[in-house]
Amino acid sequence: MGSWKTPEDLKYTRNDEWLRIEGSIGTIGLTDYAQNQLNDLVYVDLPDKGDTLKKGTAICAVESVKAASDIYAPISGKITEVNQALEDEPELINSDPYGKGWVIKFEIADPDEAADLMDAAAYAAYCDSRE
Amino acid sequence: MTEPLIYDISVPGRCGASLPGVDVPQTPLPAELLRKELDLPEVSEMQVIRHFVRLSQLNHSIDKGFYPLGSCTMKYNPKINEDMARLPGFAHLHPLQDDEGAQGALALMFQLQTWLAEIAGFKAVSLAPAAGAQGEFAGILMIRKYHLDRGDTQRTKILIPNSAHGTNPATVTMAGFTVVELPSDENGDVDLQALKAACDDTVAGMMITVPNTLGLFESHILEVIKTVHDCGGLMYMDGANMNALMGVVKPGQLGFDVMHYNLHKTFSTPHGGGGPGSGPVGVGEKLVPYLPGPVVIQVEDGTDDEPPLYGLHMPEKSIGRLKAFHGNFGMHVRAYTYIRINGDEGIKDVTRYAVLNANYLRVKLQDTYHIPYNRYCGHEFVLEGHFGDAPDIHALDISKRLMDYGIHPPTNYFPLIVPEALMIEPTETEDKQALDGFVDAMKKIAAEARENPDLLKSAPHTTPVSRVDEVRAAKQLVLCCRPVPEWAE
Numbered sequence: 001m002g003s004w005k006t007p008e009d010l011k012y013t014r015n016d017e018w019l020r021i022e023g024s025i026g027t028i029g030l031t032d033y034a035q036n037q038l039n040d041l042v043y044v045d046l047p048d049k050g051d052t053l054k055k056g057t058a059i060c061a062v063e064s065v066k067a068a069s070d071i072y073a074p075i076s077g078k079i080t081e082v083n084q085a086l087e088d089e090p091e092l093i094n095s096d097p098y099g100k101g102w103v104i105k106f107e108i109a110d111p112d113e114a115a116d117l118m119d120a121a122a123y124a125a126y127c128d129s130r131e
Numbered sequence: 132m133t134e135p136l137i138y139d140i141s142v143p144g145r146c147g148a149s150l151p152g153v154d155v156p157q158t159p160l161p162a163e164l165l166r167k168e169l170d171l172p173e174v175s176e177m178q179v180i181r182h183f184v185r186l187s188q189l190n191h192s193i194d195k196g197f198y199p200l201g202s203c204t205m206k207y208n209p210k211i212n213e214d215m216a217r218l219p220g221f222a223h224l225h226p227l228q229d230d231e232g233a234q235g236a237l238a239l240m241f242q243l244q245t246w247l248a249e250i251a252g253f254k255a256v257s258l259a260p261a262a263g264a265q266g267e268f269a270g271i272l273m274i275r276k277y278h279l280d281r282g283d284t285q286r287t288k289i290l291i292p293n294s295a296h297g298t299n300p301a302t303v304t305m306a307g308f309t310v311v312e313l314p315s316d317e318n319g320d321v322d323l324q325a326l327k328a329a330c331d332d333t334v335a336g337m338m339i340t341v342p343n344t345l346g347l348f349e350s351h352i353l354e355v356i357k358t359v360h361d362c363g364g365l366m367y368m369d370g371a372n373m374n375a376l377m378g379v380v381k382p383g384q385l386g387f388d389v390m391h392y393n394l395h396k397t398f399s400t401p402h403g404g405g406g407p408g409s410g411p412v413g414v415g416e417k418l419v420p421y422l423p424g425p426v427v428i429q430v431e432d433g434t435d436d437e438p439p440l441y442g443l444h445m446p447e448k449s450i451g452r453l454k455a456f457h458g459n460f461g462m463h464v465r466a467y468t469y470i471r472i473n474g475d476e477g478i479k480d481v482t483r484y485a486v487l488n489a490n491y492l493r494v495k496l497q498d499t500y501h502i503p504y505n506r507y508c509g510h511e512f513v514l515e516g517h518f519g520d521a522p523d524i525h526a527l528d529i530s531k532r533l534m535d536y537g538i539h540p541p542t543n544y545f546p547l548i549v550p551e552a553l554m555i556e557p558t559e560t561e562d563k564q565a566l567d568g569f570v571d572a573m574k575k576i577a578a579e580a581r582e583n584p585d586l587l588k589s590a591p592h593t594t595p596v597s598r599v600d601e602v603r604a605a606k607q608l609v610l611c612c613r614p615v616p617e618w619a620e
Contacts, residue, residue: 037550040601040602042602042605042606043605043606063605065601065602065605066544067544067545067547069547090606091602130550
């Protein structure tokens with residue numbers, strides 16, 4: 001319990017996505033808690049470069065041995081890069097959710113949209129509350 | 132597993148079939164369509180029979196043991212259903228037979244439509260959908276057409292509680308709508324505040340599973356229905372769980388506009404292994420003209436001497452056909468038989484015993500397993516398959532270990548709103564001994580989880596195939612166990 005990694009430099013959603021903001025570029029992935037809940041991932045239905053993201057709407061889906069689940073956009077923007085490695089190795093999300101398991105990078109439309117996302121401490125507490 | 136592949140018992144030149152001589156002029160196939168090699172097993176009839184009987188005996192089935200697969204209603208399928216479906220007048224009927232020559236079949240379909248409508252309190256029923264998912268699809272297409280016909284074109288959303296069947300969001304997406312997911316409250320009911328906030332003139336309707344996937348009857352169902360109706364939306368009920376309501380609650384009378392039935396769950400037609408399924412849809416007044424067709428109608432009234440004349444009819448604003456011909460007719464015969472052998476009181480008893488059995492198991496297991504939303508349930512309930520003092524044990528391990536006790540695992544990891552979910556549906560056809568046997572097995576497994584967790588982690592031990600690598604099975608979709616022939620590459 002409470003053993004999920006929640007890096008300090010990231011923002012988090014209630015749907016268990018993480019967001020890293022570096023200048024005007026955002027990176028999105030699934031959290032350690034999410035990958036643990038989903039169990040072994042077997043497929044990531046990757047979106048296309050150039051797709052538009054709208055805060056709170058589904059970007060793409062992941063499938064594990066347990067369930068299929070959507071990844072939602074934490075904030076709006078336009079996809080600039082997709083992690084093609086996940087096509088053959090969806091398990092990267094399990095082994096390295098905050099590193100090699102990133103899902104997309106995107107051009108941030110409005111950084112203010114990130115204001116209501118959780119910081120690491122709030123997200124860790126949110127994970128614990130669901131145990 | 133010891134049974135060889137049928138190809139491995141093949142002997143060149145052996146033949147199990149003897150075809151009659153040709154009594155029509157021969158027409159050779161065009162040369163370019165002929166294959167030089169056809170990789171079929173060469174076996175005798177006896178070899179075929181023994182091979183497939185042995186394979187079938189390696190399987191678990193409801194005829195062999197307890198099958199509490201939640202959400203699936205794996206009840207016993209009475210053998211009289213099979214007798215009736217094999218009556219030559221039904222079994223040998225051609226789907227293109229003219230109506231006059233198929234009156235018996237049409238009368239049966241008409242009667243089944245009438246009974247299903249009565250059981251769920253609807254105005255009319257179409258037997259056309261071939262399965263539950265197709266019934267859902269038909270229902271949502273009817274809602275769509277209803278709004279569009281009224282020029283109500285801004286309704287693009289369908290509300291779905293997070294305790295619904297997983298097919299519901301898929302259906303909504305297939306029908307061109309957007310899904311709006313509603314949270315559940317602490318009792319496992321729809322969060323009424325969230326529902327009210329979501330209801331406006333862009334809502335085409337709501338799809339709700341009753342009882343929901345937690346096995347719980349929605350406590351505020353009338354308020355939910357009224358809220359959606361007040362904003363102009365229609366109510367779809369996923370009737371897959373009718374085994375908890377049949378003969379006791381009529382969804383049409385509650386205010387639902389449309390619902391599908393799963394004949395292969397509630398009405399004892401075969402389920403799994405190819406069924407096929409059958410998912411009729413029932414509708415209230417508003418949607419009658421939109422039913423998928425054809426439906427069976429009475430063309431001429433009967434007299435004292437003559438039975439009525441039945442015919443096929445396409446409703447005036449029908450969403451159209453869902454498949455060729457008239458739905459899965461063989462399943463209509465079985466469901467009709469099931470309703471006939473049970474009768475009015477029997478149908479009510481099915482529901483009463485299904486609910487009693489589920490609650491019996493729930494109460495017997497509540498001290499051993501954590502049951503979230505632990506209140507009086509419908510035909511099924513969900514418990515958590517993990518223990519605080521045995522952290523390495525998961526729902527999957529408990530499921531696998533149950534197989535060693537000769538019991539089919541419950542549905543696991545669904546619904547998603549319960550962690551490590553094990554969803555248990557005993558159905559009405561199990562007796563007290565079978566239920567007690569299950570309780571014993573579940574309690575023994577809970578003890579084993581603490582004393583000898585490896586026994587669970589490495590289960591099953593007594594089945595023809597031991598623990599499979601699920602990740603590899605999902606990622607490497609190689610289903611052909613022999614080299615792929617050149618022509619198929």
